Amino acid sequence: MAITAQTSEITKTMRGHPQARVAVTATELSGTAPKADGQRVKTTSSLLVVVALCSLVYGWCVPGAIAGEQPLPAHVAETREMILAAVRAASLEDLAAVIDASAVKPDFGLASGDNPIAGLKALSADGRGLEILAALRDVLDVAPATLPLGKDLENNLVYVWPYLAEKPLDTLSSADEIELYRLMPAAKVAEMREKKRWIWWRLAIGADGSLLLFKKMP
Template identity: 35%
Template sequence: MLPPRLSQALLATVLLILPAVTAEQAMATPVKTERIQVAPPEEDAPLVPEIPADAIETEIAPPSTERHAPVVDESAPPPVVHYGDADLPKPVARMRDQMLEAAYSGDIERMRLVLEANEVMPTLTFGDMDDPIEFLKESSGDPDGYEILAILTELLEAGWVHVDVGTAQEMYVWPYFARYPFAKLTPQQKVEMYRIVTAGDFAEMESYGAWIFYRIGIGPDGTLHYFVAGD
């Protein structure tokens, strides 16, 4: 039998060694792991969930308008030119009368009533526009819009043509020079034209190959589609 002090010393030594052995055993003991496999996505599966077509808001485009100055075929027979409103359909004649009445009043705000009563806002510019009347004033040579109203009367009092008959672009166009071959203009027609534009304006348009001054287009149903200048 060991002496008491030796027994106690031996017990203390065992207690000191035991935790270290246990730790080494724990480190040496392999940890059981399990590999989890994730199935790859299907080749045709979209990365982003598809949104139903009926859930996407779409903007309805207005009726097609003359977005650019039309290039007239110089080899084609010139269109028939009309004057006044005798040969116009009633809806077209009514819109022309409303525009003339507003223009001759000298109050450009009268044009707001005509534009707002229209089926769609007509094309007044190929750029951005906030308020149509303010835009017309800014386009005029004076702050009150008198010049643009005068141009409007000159256009609607000039001859007109009926173009693109039977198509979605069918239109009554003022002045007829916008759809008339320049090379086929008679001396009398050129005098009519110079009541609206200057010789310098015409020379520029002739070199460009299209009428780029103001023009008006009214559909057969009386809808004003454009009162615009430019190309």
């Protein structure tokens, strides 16, 4: 069959979640196929492919399922516990073990080449990293969302804390808003509603246990 393809791409913003962008690619395939009498007839079929364009770096993500009621995979739970152990020890240096164990270099929002521990201490208001440790404890105390962003097709979930970071602000329930006010001051909540995007701490762990990201979203 002789096939010709015409492809068009449309990018649109998800309603209520402006930082999530979805690319829709429609491909029309047309050609000719033989009939029983030996003649050929033109055929046309359409293929619609929807691709979620998500970036952990910029926070463009389609809301995922909340994983709070499901046990975390062993590797994810282990990394979470290692982070919380550093919090309990009040030692930002203990995060080095988590960083070293990750298959990729975590994104802390620091300049390229910066020592991550030193960089996080510099970001912390107290200069010792205690504010950073408090933020880690707060976000990990809330349920995560799951997003199918990983490279492993059979185990491609990425766990993102808090789940509120992946939920459209205009869909929050009263229980969600309580969690929100527990994480940030009222003034920051008001700013976030005005900007219509998540502008607080966000943490992501891959299904293999790699710490992928921890930074305050701009």
